Amino acid sequence: MENKNQNEDPKEEKVSIASEPIKAEAKPKIAIVALTSCEGCQFALLDLGEKFLELVEKVEMIDWGMIEDEEDPGVDLDIAIVEGTPITEENVETLKKLRKRSKLLVVLGNCAAMGGIPEIKNYHEGKNTIKHVYRYIQGIENTEIKEVDNFVKVDFVFPGCPITAEEFLKYFPDLLEGRIPDRTDQPVCVECKAKGNRCLLLDNKPCFGPMIQGGCDAVCPTSKMMCQGCRGLRPKGNVKAMRATLKKMMTDEEFENVTEIFGLRDDISERESKM
Amino acid sequence: MISSRNGKYLFCPRENIFHFLSLRGSTLPWQSSICSTILSEFFGLPRKYWVQYLLAKTDRIANIIIYNYWKFMQIKINHINKMEGHAGFMASVLKGDVKSAKLEIKEGIRLIEGILIGRHYKDVPIIVQRICGICPVVHNLTAIKALEKAMGVKISQETKDLRKLLEWGQIIHSHALHLFFLSLADLLDIDNDLKVVEKYPEETKMAIKIREFGMEIVKVIGGRVIHPLTNEVGGFKKVPTKDEIKKLIEQGNEALETAEKLGAFFAQFKFPDFERETEYVCLNSGDDYAIYEGDVASNKGLHIPVEKFENNFHELQKPNEVIKRVEVKNRNVYMVGAIARVNNNSKWLTPKAELYLESLNYSLPDYNPFHNVIYQMVEVIHSIEKSLITLGLLENMNLSGAITKDYKVKEGIGVAAVEAPRGTLYYHIDLDHNGYVKNANIITPTAQSLSHLEMDIALYLNDIMDLPEEKRTQKLRGFIRAYDPCISCAVH
Numbered sequence: 001m002e003n004k005n006q007n008e009d010p011k012e013e014k015v016s017i018a019s020e021p022i023k024a025e026a027k028p029k030i031a032i033v034a035l036t037s038c039e040g041c042q043f044a045l046l047d048l049g050e051k052f053l054e055l056v057e058k059v060e061m062i063d064w065g066m067i068e069d070e071e072d073p074g075v076d077l078d079i080a081i082v083e084g085t086p087i088t089e090e091n092v093e094t095l096k097k098l099r100k101r102s103k104l105l106v107v108l109g110n111c112a113a114m115g116g117i118p119e120i121k122n123y124h125e126g127k128n129t130i131k132h133v134y135r136y137i138q139g140i141e142n143t144e145i146k147e148v149d150n151f152v153k154v155d156f157v158f159p160g161c162p163i164t165a166e167e168f169l170k171y172f173p174d175l176l177e178g179r180i181p182d183r184t185d186q187p188v189c190v191e192c193k194a195k196g197n198r199c200l201l202l203d204n205k206p207c208f209g210p211m212i213q214g215g216c217d218a219v220c221p222t223s224k225m226m227c228q229g230c231r232g233l234r235p236k237g238n239v240k241a242m243r244a245t246l247k248k249m250m251t252d253e254e255f256e257n258v259t260e261i262f263g264l265r266d267d268i269s270e271r272e273s274k275m
Numbered sequence: 276m277i278s279s280r281n282g283k284y285l286f287c288p289r290e291n292i293f294h295f296l297s298l299r300g301s302t303l304p305w306q307s308s309i310c311s312t313i314l315s316e317f318f319g320l321p322r323k324y325w326v327q328y329l330l331a332k333t334d335r336i337a338n339i340i341i342y343n344y345w346k347f348m349q350i351k352i353n354h355i356n357k358m359e360g361h362a363g364f365m366a367s368v369l370k371g372d373v374k375s376a377k378l379e380i381k382e383g384i385r386l387i388e389g390i391l392i393g394r395h396y397k398d399v400p401i402i403v404q405r406i407c408g409i410c411p412v413v414h415n416l417t418a419i420k421a422l423e424k425a426m427g428v429k430i431s432q433e434t435k436d437l438r439k440l441l442e443w444g445q446i447i448h449s450h451a452l453h454l455f456f457l458s459l460a461d462l463l464d465i466d467n468d469l470k471v472v473e474k475y476p477e478e479t480k481m482a483i484k485i486r487e488f489g490m491e492i493v494k495v496i497g498g499r500v501i502h503p504l505t506n507e508v509g510g511f512k513k514v515p516t517k518d519e520i521k522k523l524i525e526q527g528n529e530a531l532e533t534a535e536k537l538g539a540f541f542a543q544f545k546f547p548d549f550e551r552e553t554e555y556v557c558l559n560s561g562d563d564y565a566i567y568e569g570d571v572a573s574n575k576g577l578h579i580p581v582e583k584f585e586n587n588f589h590e591l592q593k594p595n596e597v598i599k600r601v602e603v604k605n606r607n608v609y610m611v612g613a614i615a616r617v618n619n620n621s622k623w624l625t626p627k628a629e630l631y632l633e634s635l636n637y638s639l640p641d642y643n644p645f646h647n648v649i650y651q652m653v654e655v656i657h658s659i660e661k662s663l664i665t666l667g668l669l670e671n672m673n674l675s676g677a678i679t680k681d682y683k684v685k686e687g688i689g690v691a692a693v694e695a696p697r698g699t700l701y702y703h704i705d706l707d708h709n710g711y712v713k714n715a716n717i718i719t720p721t722a723q724s725l726s727h728l729e730m731d732i733a734l735y736l737n738d739i740m741d742l743p744e745e746k747r748t749q750k751l752r753g754f755i756r757a758y759d760p761c762i763s764c765a766v767h
Binding site: 034035036037038039040041042043044046047049050053056061065066067068069070085086087088090091116117118120121124125129130131132133134135136138139140141142161162219220222223224225228254257258261 | 354361384390394395405406480486504505749
């Protein structure tokens with residue numbers, strides 16, 4: 001989904017989507033809503049501690065279940081922030097209502113953007129996966145996993161599992177002003193190199209870094225963990241070249257398996273079919 | 276539209292009729308599709324119009340009549356905030372007696388156990404930690420332990436120490452979050468945390484400072500706070516440097532001082548009086564405040580090795596429920612978490628944590644579930660002290676022994692349990708000879724304590740029945756949150 005954003009003309013991205021600029025004196029109205037997820041992306045925000053409290057002071061928090069009990073008054077929003085995968089009917093309804101009352105809708109994290117780990121089932125047993133888990137399956141909502149942008153228009157994505165909180169702080173001020181931020185097309189490798197890490201690929205260890213959108217401060221390779229692509233393909237990511245490089249290190253089956261974890265597999269097949 | 280939000284009297288004499296008519300989440304018979312279809316068929320007006328009109332006119336009057344005549348009342352909370360995951364609450368009261376009290380779980384199913392089947396074991400810790408954004412460390416760790424048992428992989432003492440540190444870090448930051456940001460507002464009868472922050476700026480800073488220490492441990496050792504990266508079967512991909520450990524020790528000393536101050540702040544609060552004798556279950560290693568290893572033990576004489584867990588504890592799914600409740604064979608419901616651990620294992624608390632516990636003047640065994648919150652404070656102090664001791668040991672050690680060494684992939688069944696912030700977390704993983712998962716079972720703390728919570732709340736409801744509706748709802752929410760349930764974990 002992120003790629004759809006990226007593929008658009010960069011000039012267009014800068015154009016304000018909000019019909020009228022948000023007035024300086026009124027604080028922008030924000031809601032943070034979780035669909036089905038681990039809620040880790042919200043915690044990534046909360047974990048910013050005082051930095052996040054400073055940010056909260058600049059906005060009017062209309063609804064955020066994580067920190068308040070007050071009933072959502074249902075007023076129009078400047079920015080709706082959504083985390084998670086829409087799995088239940090209630091999730092879908094929440095999402096659609098939110099879109100209707102918001103100028104901008106941005107999503108947090110891999111689940112919302114790419115389907116996340118729940119999407120693994122789509123690649124295998126699909127709806128039948130439930131049989132391994134529950135005895136009584138009647139009456140349980142068991143849908144195919146679809147990303148948020150299958151239901152509503154998404155204006156901006158903070159990718160990753162979980163999101164990179166610093167990236168949120170970097171782009172959020174733009175969103176507050178009603179602008180869609182412009183993200184540079186840059187592989188994970190750029191930050192990885194800047195950190196002085198030794199490239200995993202040089203040691204014949206697989207890593208998806210070259211084809212994946214950077215901005216995560218290369219947190220995985222820095223811990224000697226291969227990049228598994230939770231942030232999604234970058235616009236110019238070359239899947240074919242990546243496959244060729246990885247041939248020596250992993251089988252095709254292993255490659256497919258790893259791409260399933262963060263919902264990358266369908267994006268890769270889409271990209272390959274276009275090539 | 277008037278639907279019964281936050282506990283309204285309901286127009287329906289009998290519970291079963293009510294449930295029949297309100298199958299799809301509507302709360303009044305008027306709203307059921309049967310009624311509204313009849314209305315629209317006969318009067319040719321849009322369904323919505325009639326439903327709204329009738330509701331507006333009759334809701335309040337009818338309910339009052341029904342309540343006075345049949346003495347039936349339904350208490351409902353649509354959504355409980357400040358808790359991980361989605362859940363509401365529903366109770367029915369007849370003639371002043373609580374007939375049922377139930378947490379309505381509204382979480383979507385991710386089928387984690389199902390998607391693990393057929394996957395390579397290396398994916399398992401990566402996937403399962405994403406069950407929960409608060410406690411990824413313990414899901415990751417328990418899965419790794421179960422996989423190591425399945426394949427017979429031995430780990431070094433350094434690895435074990437680093438993993439225990441990860442767990443303490445996890446407990447510190449999860450508890451600090453729950454104590455201060457999810458529960459304190461309830462103690463103060465405030466409905467928004469931002470107001471708490473305004474009222475207690477100093478204490479907020481303290482809570483953040485403590486939380487940051489817990490997070491820093493996980494970050495330094497695990498590579499990242501949420502969904503850590505370095506821990507794997509056999510050891511660690513990367514170990515912290517001496518400098519990093521030194522810095523952690525400095526930060527820990529400050530955090531310990533802060534925790535004692537924050538502890539004193541929490542000690543001044545009076546918790547509601549409520550008691551029900553119960554069984555507390557947690558790990559017991561016989562020589563330590565067990566979090567990483569030990570047998571499963573209770574204050575009522577249960578003592579079994581972790582391997583026997585599934586023989587003694589049963590997961591039951593009721594039709595239409597996405598949560599699997601856990602019950603002990605031939606026994607009653609039981610409780611897990613900080614309150615269970617402090618009750619069962621208080622003799623192994625560190626000196627400062629023990630001192631703090633004494634200062635509270637609670638006599639153990641303590642059967643007041645509200646005190647779970649204050650016992651989390653005890654555990655925060657304990658965990659900071661414990662991590663400082665371990666960090667001190669590791670400071671002068673060569674940690675390269677914790678780096679993963681080669682091991683053989685083998686067929687086998689592995690079971691493991693650790694103490695997660697909310698209670699005992701149990702994993703069972705069955706591997707084939709190529710290291711692919713044949714079967715997996717995950718039993719979370721909240722699945723174990725949910726029935727206990729509902730039983731407690733049915734009793735507690737009697738105490739607060741006469742309060743005004745709004746106040747009662749607030750108390751109910753507070754009670755549920757004191758338990759610190761994690762619905763995302765329970766429905767995984």
